[in-house]
Amino acid sequence: MPATEPLFAEDSYLRDCTARVIAVEEKGVLLDRTVMYARSGGQPGDAGTLRWQGGEATVAEAIKGEEGAILHGLAPGSAAPPVGAEVQVAIDWARRHRHMRMHTTMHLLCSVLPGIYATGNQIGMDKSRLDFDLPEPPAKEWFTEKLNALVAADHPVGFTWITEAELDANPTLVRTLSVQPPKGAGRVRLVRIGPEGAPVDLQPCGGTHVRSTGEIGRVEVTKLESKGRQNRRIHFILPE
Structure with missing residues (x-):
């Protein structure tokens, strides 16, 4: 299956x-x-539309295929475009942007818990959660205060590419135990929050993010939940 260029x-x-x-x-x-992100790493795939001469289809969610392919899963009742056709791909921007804000917030959560590994995550439109190997977490109010201070600082968010060999030589860059960085293409994308010389957070990630933390808006940590002897689940929302 041919690979899809992930714009x-x-x-x-x-x-x-x-x-x-x-x-x-x-x-x-x-x-x-495609401009559509395929479901992976806890982030849902994009939805949207495909339009071509004489037709239109609704994409329910983009998902991963084999060897770098991205499949645009169609909603029930949508007819597929013909092979070889040129199509206009458009994402549901409100949905995507919400996921970008949520995903960037997860990186900020990692930044306030240095040295602690994430063990699971799930990004949603209305609420999201991130699990940590953390036996005694601070109170939810502590997390809310720390996250909103980072949002208010309006740190820039950018990325750079490194080789897989460079990542293997710097294993501490990986902050997650449940989701491994996307590998196989020879290079890995590092997402950086803050200045290059002194980043607030720096870790490999293939997801989509906002350009600056100020774009996230207010964050509220709503609940801390125990999911095992040391696993703690942190639930948060973006109320605005």
Whole structure:
């Protein structure tokens, strides 16, 4: 299965693009390039539309195929475009941007718990959660205060690419035990929050993020939950 060029990996703010239909699979439409993020790492895949001459289809969610392919899973009742057709790909921007704000908040949560590994996560539109190997967590009010201070500081969010060998030589960059960095392409993207010389957070991640922490808006940690002897689940929302 041919790989799909992931345009979102270089620019999370692209809302649409033109692409060519490579194949139509049972699980979705394979394109040569896309702005749609495929579900992975706890972040849902993008939804949106495909439009072509004489037709339109609703994408329920983009998912991963084999060897770098991205499949655009169609909603029930949507007819697939013909193979070879040029299509206009457009994402549901409100949904995507919400996920970007949530995902960037998760990186900030990691930053306030230095040296503590994340053990699981789930990003949603209304609420999200991040699990940590943390026997005695601070109170939820402590997390809320710390996160909103980082949001108010309006730290820039950027990325750089390193080789897989460089990542292997610096294993402390990986902050998660449950989700491993996307590898296999020879390089890995590092997402950085804060200045290059003194980042607030720096870790490998293939997801989509906002350009600065101020774009997140107010964060509220709503609940801390025990999920085992040392595993603690931190629930948060973006009330605004």
